[in-house]
Amino acid sequence: MGAFAGAVDVGAHAIETDVHLSKDGVVVLSHDATLKRCYGRPDKIIDCSWDYLSSLRTLKEPRSPMPRLQDLLEYLASPGLEDIWLMLDIKLDNNADDIMRLIASTIRAVPPSPMRAWSKRIVLGCWATKFLPLCDEYIPGFPVSHIGFSTAYARQFFNVPNVSFNMLLPILMGPCGPSFIKKCKRQGREVLAWTVNDEKKMRWCVKRELDGVITDDPKKFLEVCEKYDEDSARREWLPFVFILDIIRVNIFAFLYALLLRWRYGSEVDQRYMKKIRPRIEE
Template structure:
């Protein structure tokens, strides 16, 4: 299977704590996803991999945040790109604490981080930051161009993090396993990729199929499925041969698995 150092020593199946862990009790206290408190809770529950996302503040700091704006999480309609680090720290102070990418990597040295680059402006600085932590970081993005840009920045800084395919690579793999099922074509599509992180299906299109899992494994690529919160669904997918589950309930998944 995957040979990148990111995967060395990890338990199987992989349980990825989606945006950290926010329990019902934490939610009642106002704690939100991707916060320092959420990462701390995931680590305390035994999650080895924290799945998170990054954006760039107006003053050029890479922060862990999923949405383009603050509205859903904090009620503030502004975009992350229009807010300074100091402003964001004040806003997040009562919501579990702001996590910058650099602080998370430094503050949780035992954790691996699956970082989704959400904004083009964050690609270069995020890549440069993770370079020194390459054995603990898996970089991804829906945009393969953005993902490759972040990887290139990491390599310029002397690092080589693991990476998960973006949407265009996944589409090409689906074509390679359905329309023209040639192993050599799948290998070419997945060259340089360490993991596929995908939903089980997108609309009517089923992405996680036995053929896709076989093709990925033949290329030494892991398959992680998001976002699965029902234990029976986790067991069914693991029974199909997937390697990892991205979940909001990492504590329950770790206990059950």
Template sequence: MKEQSAQAPYRAHPYREVPYLLNSVPGRLHNAPLAFAHRGADPERENTMAAFRRAVDLGFRYLEIDVRTSADGVLVIFHDETLDRVTNGTGKVSDHTWEQLSRVRLTTVTAANPSDDAAPVLGEPLVRFEDALQALPETHFNVDLKDSEAVKHFAEIVDRHGAHHRVLAASFNDARRHRVGRLVARRVASSGGWVSTALMVFLGPLGGFGRLSQRLARFDCAQVPIRQTRVPIVRPKFVERCHRAGLQVHVWVIDDPAEMHRLLDMGVDGIMTDDAEALAEVMRERSVWPQTEPVEH
């Protein structure tokens, strides 16, 4: 497929301008769908600097990450409540100080059959959110706030580094997103939690978007799975209603290229993936890759 200019318009109707969402403002990604590397899109090294740097090298501008608070108030990039699944540590993240967590390493099993007895291989260390923010100054972070304590630390770090245009506050818990808005010195982008999303899904078909207008104005995008249990969410009418309300629709977690194309043809505005190469290739076919700024030599 012959590549077209990345400046070519992707959609007919304008976005609500949000500095974090580069497809909503003039520039290389204006009107283009966004690609998000979910936890760095490297499942064996999820939420680590190695995964983040690989995604950026592939052309990703957006990283989806999770943050939790250590016992001494450090914001750590980590998904699970406990360390056991992916590291050589045990117990809750919140029960450990950053000094203790800094010695923890991700683990991988090298046996051909994962059920075989094999010593796990120690890998990447955990990362502080502030360190990632500083190490990747051109990268935008979609930050899932996994505990209530994370809110104040997130707001303080974003204010201190003036990173308001580079972060989006996400949480299943709508109250955390509201607290971020009250604490930061300047507005940051946010996505709706489960309550807001459920209202959009169930009230929308009944003409309830008008009654939701004030609530919807408080966030910038719906970041949703294709379906939740047996309830379908991402359908053409849902995307259309979100767009009419000024909201972008970002879908997680999609690893199948055919499904990526189907969703993009439907008009979704972003895709989160664990398969970095697959999404990069789909976006390349649509002439919106790489999404990072070109390196000047």
């Protein structure tokens, strides 16, 4: 929780966090599906009870406990934080039905700030289209953002109204990125980039007028925004090593898109599209 509060203290407008389930159905916040890197244990989170998880402390100082989604929502409901919004990165290794149902029950259990409903502050980050019907079933009315590696896979989300995009930065910097960004802007869809920690890449995002970035250093990004000079940015070139990284990541993304299409399908579920068609026509 300290990292979230620290981000807010330096001026972050939003918090992005990954969600996983404990063995007994508690929604916890962890980037990794296992405990190895942060807590030094070999177990998977899904195999551990909340009673056990709550007893752990991180390997690094300040030796923090694992937070729950409930803890973060209670913090965000505090007076003065009404403008801070939250993106939930719902990983594919979760059981889709279970995680969406339990996210919904957790949100219902925490009273929102009287100034702003949770539906105006929480964005559901989905990697695959199979989560869309579950968002509509369990958490209707909440905004959805596609989190992804591939513009080719992401394009099917254009068929669904009000879905924004949170894309890996090298993909937006690659050959298909500019046209994807333009289409998002034409349709009035927000487009964000992750994870952006380098100043040159931050300036690239500002120059392209992206709607936001996911970063581990919000203070640095705010400083880049304050000092941004359009003329200097226009003359700035990306280092060759960045270009090589963009090529490498885009090759990986092509293969990843094929895997996603094979595993989760290449189109939004037609029953779901039929259900939401009246909203599209409005």
